[in-house]
Structures are given as C-alpha cells and as structure tokens.
Amino acid sequence: MRVGVADTTFSRVNMGAIAIDELKKHASVAIERVTVPGIKDLPVACKKLIEERRCDIVMALGMPGGQEKDRLCAHEASQGLIMCQLMTNTHIIEVFVHEDEAKDGRELAWLAEQRTVLHPRDLEREAGTGQRQGFADAGPARR
Amino acid sequence: MRVGVADTTFSRVNMGAIAIDELKKHASVAIERVTVPGIKDLPVACKKLIEERRCDIVMALGMPGGQEKDRLCAHEASQGLIMCQLMTNTHIIEVFVHEDEAKDGRELAWLAEQRTVLHPRDLEREAGTGQRQGFADAGPARR
Amino acid sequence: MRVGVADTTFSRVNMGAIAIDELKKHASVAIERVTVPGIKDLPVACKKLIEERRCDIVMALGMPGGQEKDRLCAHEASQGLIMCQLMTNTHIIEVFVHEDEAKDGRELAWLAEQRTVLHPRDLEREAGTGQRQGFADAGPARR
Amino acid sequence: MRVGVADTTFSRVNMGAIAIDELKKHASVAIERVTVPGIKDLPVACKKLIEERRCDIVMALGMPGGQEKDRLCAHEASQGLIMCQLMTNTHIIEVFVHEDEAKDGRELAWLAEQRTVLHPRDLEREAGTGQRQGFADAGPARR
Amino acid sequence: MRVGVADTTFSRVNMGAIAIDELKKHASVAIERVTVPGIKDLPVACKKLIEERRCDIVMALGMPGGQEKDRLCAHEASQGLIMCQLMTNTHIIEVFVHEDEAKDGRELAWLAEQRTVLHPRDLEREAGTGQRQGFADAGPARR
Numbered sequence: 001m002r003v004g005v006a007d008t009t010f011s012r013v014n015m016g017a018i019a020i021d022e023l024k025k026h027a028s029v030a031i032e033r034v035t036v037p038g039i040k041d042l043p044v045a046c047k048k049l050i051e052e053r054r055c056d057i058v059m060a061l062g063m064p065g066g067q068e069k070d071r072l073c074a075h076e077a078s079q080g081l082i083m084c085q086l087m088t089n090t091h092i093i094e095v096f097v098h099e100d101e102a103k104d105g106r107e108l109a110w111l112a113e114q115r116t117v118l119h120p121r122d123l124e125r126e127a128g129t130g131q132r133q134g135f136a137d138a139g140p141a142r143r
Numbered sequence: 144m145r146v147g148v149a150d151t152t153f154s155r156v157n158m159g160a161i162a163i164d165e166l167k168k169h170a171s172v173a174i175e176r177v178t179v180p181g182i183k184d185l186p187v188a189c190k191k192l193i194e195e196r197r198c199d200i201v202m203a204l205g206m207p208g209g210q211e212k213d214r215l216c217a218h219e220a221s222q223g224l225i226m227c228q229l230m231t232n233t234h235i236i237e238v239f240v241h242e243d244e245a246k247d248g249r250e251l252a253w254l255a256e257q258r259t260v261l262h263p264r265d266l267e268r269e270a271g272t273g274q275r276q277g278f279a280d281a282g283p284a285r286r
Numbered sequence: 287m288r289v290g291v292a293d294t295t296f297s298r299v300n301m302g303a304i305a306i307d308e309l310k311k312h313a314s315v316a317i318e319r320v321t322v323p324g325i326k327d328l329p330v331a332c333k334k335l336i337e338e339r340r341c342d343i344v345m346a347l348g349m350p351g352g353q354e355k356d357r358l359c360a361h362e363a364s365q366g367l368i369m370c371q372l373m374t375n376t377h378i379i380e381v382f383v384h385e386d387e388a389k390d391g392r393e394l395a396w397l398a399e400q401r402t403v404l405h406p407r408d409l410e411r412e413a414g415t416g417q418r419q420g421f422a423d424a425g426p427a428r429r
Numbered sequence: 430m431r432v433g434v435a436d437t438t439f440s441r442v443n444m445g446a447i448a449i450d451e452l453k454k455h456a457s458v459a460i461e462r463v464t465v466p467g468i469k470d471l472p473v474a475c476k477k478l479i480e481e482r483r484c485d486i487v488m489a490l491g492m493p494g495g496q497e498k499d500r501l502c503a504h505e506a507s508q509g510l511i512m513c514q515l516m517t518n519t520h521i522i523e524v525f526v527h528e529d530e531a532k533d534g535r536e537l538a539w540l541a542e543q544r545t546v547l548h549p550r551d552l553e554r555e556a557g558t559g560q561r562q563g564f565a566d567a568g569p570a571r572r
Numbered sequence: 573m574r575v576g577v578a579d580t581t582f583s584r585v586n587m588g589a590i591a592i593d594e595l596k597k598h599a600s601v602a603i604e605r606v607t608v609p610g611i612k613d614l615p616v617a618c619k620k621l622i623e624e625r626r627c628d629i630v631m632a633l634g635m636p637g638g639q640e641k642d643r644l645c646a647h648e649a650s651q652g653l654i655m656c657q658l659m660t661n662t663h664i665i666e667v668f669v670h671e672d673e674a675k676d677g678r679e680l681a682w683l684a685e686q687r688t689v690l691h692p693r694d695l696e697r698e699a700g701t702g703q704r705q706g707f708a709d710a711g712p713a714r715r
Contacts, residue, residue: 012713037691040650040666044657051661069670072647075215078183080654082223085187086230087658089194094183098212105713112713131152131180141155141248141255218358221326225366228330229373232337237326241355262323284298284391284398361501364469368509371473372516375480380469384498416441417466427441427534427541504644507612511652514616515659518623523612527641560581560609570584570677570684 002030004049004058010038011063012105013112015095019059022117039064039096040073043080050088058092061116063108066100074098145173147192147201153181154206155248156255158238162202165260182207182239183216186223193231202236202262206255209243217241236262288316290335290344296324297349298391299398301381305345308403325350325382326359329366336374344378347402349394352386360384431459433478433487439467440492441534442541444524448488451546468493468525469502472509479517487521490545492537495529503527574602576621576630582610583635584677585684587667591631594689611636611668612645615652622660631665631691635684638672646670665691 003023007016016033023029032053036045039062049055060081064074074096081092095115102108129140146166150159159176166172175196179188182205192198203224207217217239224235238258245251289309293302302319309315318339322331325348335341346367350360360382367378381401388394416424432452436445445462452458461482465474468491478484489510493503503525510521524544531537560567575595579588588605595601604625608617611634621627632653636646646668653664667687674680 012710014712036663037665040654041663043654044661044663047658048661069643071212071215072643073650075219076647076650076654078216078219079222079651080658082183082186082219083226083655084658086190086223086227089187089191091179091184091187093180109713129152129155129157138155140157141252214355214358218362221359221362222365225326225329225362226369229333229366229370232330232334234322234327234330236323281298283300284395357498357501361505364502364505365508368469368472368505369512372476372509372513375473375477377465377470377473379466415438415443417438424441426443427538500641500644504648507645507648508651511612511615511648512655515619515652515656518616518620520608520613520616522609567584569586570681 001028001057002032002053002055004046004053004055005031005033005061006042006045006049006058007033007035007061008038008042008063009035010065011061011112012099013063013097013109015061015063015097015112015116018113018116019061019095038062038073039077040080042077043084046081046092047084047088050084050090055090057090059095059116060092061095063097063099063112066098070099144171144200145175145196145198147189147196147198148174148176148204149185149188149192149201150176150178150204151181151185151206152178153208154204154255155242156206156240156252158204158206158240158255158259161256161259162204162238162262181205181216182220183223185220186227189224189235190227190231193227193233198233200234200236202238202259204238204259206240206242206251209241213242238262287314287343288318288339288341290332290339290341291317291319291347292328292331292335292344293319293321293347294324294328294349295321296351297347297398298385299349299383299395301347301349301383301398301402304399304402305347305381324348324359325363326366328363329370332367332378333370333374336370336376341376343376345381345402346378347381349383349385349398352384356385430457430486431461431482431484433475433482433484434460434462434490435471435474435478435487436462436464436490437467437471437492438464439494440490440541441528442492442526442538444490444492444526444541444545447542447545448490448524467491467502468506469509471506472513475510475521476513476517479513479519484519486519488545489521489523491523491525492541493525493527495527499528573600573629574604574625574627576618576625576627577603577605577633578614578617578621578630579605579607579633580610580614580635581607582637583633583684584671585635585669585681587633587635587669587684587688590685590688591633591667591691610634610645611649612652614649615656618653618664619656619660622656622662627662629663629665631667631688633667633688635669635671635680638670642671667691 005016005019034045042060046058049058064070085092097112102111148159148162177188185203189201192201207213228235240255245254291302291305320331328346332344335344350356371378383398388397434445434448463474471489475487478487493499514521526541531540577588577591606617614632618630621630636642669684674683
C-alpha cells in the first residue's frame with residue numbers, strides 16, 4: 001500500500017513528520033510526502049498524490065488558525081477534500097487541528113500528535129462507540 | 144436489490160447495526176456495510192459502495208456532535224452526499240441524528256433507532272402529508 | 287414536451303398534485319412524477335427524471351420547515367439543483383415554500399398553490415417587471 | 430463575437446434591454462438573449478447560451494431582493510455561475526444589483542443602468558486602479 | 573516553467589506587476605498575464621491560463637473590499653479556485669489581501685507587495701514552522 005502525506009508550512013507542528021514516524025511502524029507501507037503553504041492548497045496536492053504518485057490513501061494534515069477567516073479557510077479546504085475524494089474514489093483522512101482547540105503551544109503539539117497517530121488505526125475500530133480523537137471518548141449512548 | 148450501509152465510529156449509537164436489522168426483515172435484500180471515522184468520510188464511502196460494490200441505494204448514517212463546528216461538518220457532509228448522488232444517479236438516504244436533538248443518552252439512542260428504522264419504509268410513504276421522522280408528524284396543512 | 291414533477295412527503299401540501307392539475311390544462315404535455323422524503327433528495331430525483339425518464343424540464347417542489355437547520359437544508363438542496371441543471375443543460379423550476387412565510391395552515395396551502403400554479407407560465411413573462419410569486423408584484427423600478 | 434445576455438423577470442429594471450442597447454453600439458457583435466424567472470435560473474441559462482447557442486461570452490444580469498434569503502439566493506447563483514465558467518472555459522460577466530444598494534426606485538434604475546453599461550467596457554480597463562462599478566472609484570492605494 | 577499571473581482591476585494595488593517583477597528575478601520562467609474585473613472572475617481566468625495558455629502554475633491575485641458582501645465574494649472565488657485546481661491537477665497560488673487587513677493605503681500597498689513577493693518563494697519553505705505571510709511568523713508550537 002502506498003500512503004500519501006500532505007501537510008503545510010502554515011502549521012506550527014511538523015504534522016507530516018509525526019504521521020510518517022507512525023506510518024513507518026507498519027511494515028509494508030510506501031510513503032509519498034508533499035508540503036504546501038496552507039490548508040487551501042491541500043485538495044489539489046492530495047489529488048496529485050493520488051493520480052500522479054499513485055497513492056491508495058492520503059492523509060491531509062493542517063492546522064487552521066483561530067480567527068473567523070481561518071475557520072472559513074478550513075471549511076473551503078474540507079469541501080475541496082470531499083470533492084477530491086468523490087473525483088478519485090479514494091479516501092482522504094483529514095486531520096485538522098485548530099489552534100484554538102488547545103490552551104498553549106505544548107497542548108497543541110500534543111493534540112496534533114494524538115490525532116495524527118490515531119488515524120492509521122481508524123479502520124479497525126468499532127462502529128457506534130463515540131470515538132473522539134485526541135480527547136476522552138464520548139462512549140456509546142445507552143450506557 | 145443491493146443496499147449499502149455506511150456508518151461512523153464517531154456515532155454513539157450503532158446505527159449501522161440497527162439499519163441492517165431492519166433491512167433484513169425485508170426478504171430479498173443484499174447488504175454491503177462499511178464503517179468510517181466521521182460523517183465527512185461518508186460521501187466517498189457511499190460512492191465506493193455504489194461504484195465498487197454495486198449498491199442500488201445507500202443509507203448514510205451519522206451522529207454529528209452538538210457544537211457549531213459539528214454543524215459545519217454535517218453541512219459539508221450533506222453537500223458531498225448530494226454531489227455523490229448527482230455523480231452516480233443513485234439515491235442516498237441521509238440519516239443524521241444531531242446530539243443536541245435529544246436531552247440525554249437514552250433519548251438519543253431512541254431517536255437514532257426511530258429514524259434509522261423509519262427510513263427503509265420511506266419509499267412507501269405518501270406525498271404532501273407532513274411526515275416528521277422520529278417526532279409527531281406535522282400533518283397536512285389544510286386540516 | 288415531457289415535464290417532470292418531483293415533490294416530497296415532508297411537505298404539508300400535496301404540491302405535486304397541484305402542479306399536475308395545472309400542467310394538464312396545457313394539452314400536449316406528458317408528465318412524469320416522483321415523490322421523495324425531503325428536499326435534499328430532490329437534486330438526484332430531478333437528475334433521474336431528466337436522464338432516465340427523458341424529461342425536458344422539471345419542477346422541484348418542496349416545503350422547508352421554519353427552523354434554522356431547515357433553511358440550511360434548503361440551501362443545500364438549491365445548490366444541488368443548480369449543479370444538476372449545469373450537468374444536464376436542463377432547466378429545473380425550483381418551487382420552495384417556506385413554512386414560516388405563512389401565518390397558518392390555510393395561508394400555507396394557498397401560497398403553495400399560488401406558486402406552483404404560477405410557475406408553468408414563467409417563460410412567457412416580461413423581463414424587468416419585478417414579478418413576485420404568490421405576493422403582490424414589486425413592479426418596475428422607474429414608475 | 431457572439432454575446433449572450435441572460436436576465437430575469439424578478440428584476441425591477443429591464444437590465445437585458447439596457448445591456449443590448451449598449452452592446453449594439455459596438456459594431457460587429459451578435460447577440461443572443463434569454464429571460465428566466467430568477468437569479469438561480471441564470472447558471473443553466475448561461476450554460477445553454479454558451480453550449481447550445483454558441484456564445485463566446487455571457488452577461489448574467491440580476492437584481493436580488495433586500496432580504497437575508499435573497500442574499501443567500503445571490504450566493505447560490507454566484508457559485509453556479511463560477512462553476513458554469515469552469516465547465517465551459519468561458520467568461521460570464523455577473524452584474525447583480527442588490528435592491529438594498531439604492532435608496533429608492535429611481536436610484537435603483539440608475540445604478541442598474543450604470544453597472545450594466547460599464548461592463549461591456551471591462552476588458553479595456555487597467556489593473557490595480559481600484560475600479561468600483563456605479564460608484565466613485567476607490568483609486569490606487571499608494572496615492 | 574510557464575507561470576500564469578491573474579489579477580483584477582478592482583484591486584487598489586497593481587499586484588500583477590509586483591508578481592511579474594519578482595518572478596523575473598528567477599531566470600528561466602515564462603510568464604502569461606491576464607487582468608479581469610474582480611476576484612470572482614479569477615477561477616475561469618486561471619483555468620484558461622492553464623488549459624489554453626499552458627501554464628504549469630498560476631498566481632491568482634486579488635484585493636477583496638472590507639464589507640461583509642466582499643468577504644462572501646472572496647469565499648466564492650476561493651471555492652472556485654479550489655475546484656479549478658481539482659479539475660486541472662495544477663496548483664494555483666491564491667494571494668488575497670483584504671482591504672480591512674491594513675489601516676491605510678500605504679500599509680495596504682506594503683502588505684500586498686509583501687505577500688505577492690513572498691509567494692514565489694513558497695516552494696522552498698519548510699513544513700511545520702508556522703509561516704505567516706506579511707506579518708511576523710507564529711513560529712513552531714513547541715518552543
């Protein structure tokens with residue numbers, strides 16, 4: 001399996017490096033990486049990883065800022081990633097860590113690492129169990 | 144008929160299992176299931192169920208969280224599901240149960256079950272009768 | 287000419303029946319009808335009417351609820367209808383009557399009937415005359 | 430060159446007629462006109478002007494109302510016009526005059542005329558000079 | 573390499589000229605330029621630069637106004653630019669400078685120049701270092 005990793009220079013954490021470290025623990029995975037300026041550059045970067053560098057799945061890693069306009073950028077990027085998936089029939093794992101989700105730089109780095117590391121295991125999880133990535137799980141509703 | 148069922152690990156109710164239990168009561172239906180992390184992963188999952196696993200119709204089951212950003216995710220997912228349907232000429236039944244529609248876990252579980260169970264019956268309903276899924280119907284306007 | 291009529295079970299007025307009654311007054315029109323659960327199901331329903339049942343034009347009839355989330359649904363449906371038209375080079379006449387446009391059930395039924403009935407005549411109207419469907423016209427600006 | 434002109438019956442000013450008067454002053458231009466009910470009907474109308482009536486460029490003329498829901502309609506129409514341009518590699522000149530931009534009917538008519546007349550001259554303008562259509566220009570930033 | 577430069581007459585700074593000056597410092601680059609009225613005209617302009625004038629990458633330069641409706645225009649333009657990239661598998665570098673990001677015309681001109689000049693250097697940057705274009709960098713999170 002060939003896994004694409006797309007991240008940004010805008011991010012304050014080297015999310016691509018964290019993802020690749022984790023992916024390398026899984027033996028037989030080939031990795032293709034690309035770094036773009038910001039999250040709005042991720043959709044086409046992912047499409048090129050899929051179509052030109054033959055990735056079977058892609059991780060799109062970004063860290064939107066905490067302002068209103070940053071949330072709009074994230075929205076635009078997400079819509080582009082969904083469209084990219086529909087055009088290629090290929091899953092893209094979107095890992096966006098919003099700057100305002102953490103109270104300082106250390107927590108932000110920790111959160112980015114948690115989310116990025118957790119994602120390669122997603123497919124083996126169980127349905128309907130209230131998984132929350134990087135925070136305590138919500139758990140199933142009928143406890 | 145082959146029915147696809149796509150649900151999420153983020154959901155706190157096993158909506159996929161509920162849907163499949165209900166579908167099995169209808170005799171001649173083959174079922175294909177896939178579970179993805181969150182609702183934004185549903186559009187491409189549905190497209191693959193339609194194009195790669197030859198489903199004639201798909202149920203997209205999700206439980207968005209109660210925060211503002213969760214509502215935006217649901218909006219992005221819905222737009223992706225509409226685009227997927229236009230690209231494939233295939234109906235996708237979207238069953239989203241928002242966490243903030245219920246006052247506790249028990250009601251949430253009940254609501255999710257109501258809506259998921261009701262949808263396989265969608266095709267038999269009558270037009271213009273004010274159906275509301277999981278709550279009392281609004282009824283026709285000219286009573 | 288073959289006219290498609292798509293309406294919803296969510297609507298509290300049988301808009302499809304009203305539209306068909308009106309269309310039948312025009313002699314040489316063949317009609318294809320489909321009823322779907324809600325307005326977000328209309329885009330693909332219209333696409334299938336155009337491509338699979340060979341309609342030359344389609345009426346998409348819906349009655350969004352009065353809550354904020356209903357307005358978002360209507361927005362998503364409208365975008366899907368616009369995309370559907372671009373994909374098929376075929377006009378879709380969107381007739382959405384919002385529940386909160388009328389003060390009670392009778393006015394709602396009246397409004398739905400006005401709008402649905404008016405639409406088949408749209409193409410013969412004059413440009414720039416401030417037409418408002420179901421309410422008093424605004425009239426031209428330079429009176 | 431063949432220029433398409435698409436306008437609406439919803440508009441309170443006959444924008445199509447104004448545009449055509451202006452275009453006819455430029456000698457060798459063939460004109461194709463279509464009038465649709467509202468601005469959300471413009472995207473497919475423009476696509477048909479381009480693909481079925483072979484226009485090289487199209488003017489999309491509309492006058493959205495002053496309410497919140499009218500602004501949403503204009504947003505949906507604009508997105509459709511952008512998508513139409515991407516699908517056809519053809520420029521569409523969007524001239525939308527919002528009812529709430531003018532204080533009365535006379536100013537509205539004047540503003541619509543100003544904008545519609547100005548657009549056929551767009552292509553000859555200079556870059557980076559702060560052009561504002563129908564109002565005093567903002568001018569370059571470094572005066 | 574052939575670089576496309578698309579800018580607008582609406583902008584109060586000649587962003588296209590600044591970009592071309594900077595690009596010319598990089599020796600072996602061919603440049604194609606087009607100027608359109610406003611930012612919503614940029615998506616199709618970029619698509620034509622890519623498909624008809626064979627550009628390998630495009631810079632889309634714009635200066636949205638400071639009002640709410642201008643932010644909506646920028647959002648629509650951004651979505652169109654993302655779609656254009658997905659349709660062409662080609663990167664578009666979006667450089668939008670919002671009028672309300674600067675306190676006067678001089679700062680606006682300076683900011684536009686900073687951002688436009690920085691972008692040709694984008695490709696050489698490092699990932700995860702918190703780059704902020706035209707303002708002090710945020711820096712990496714774990715200092």
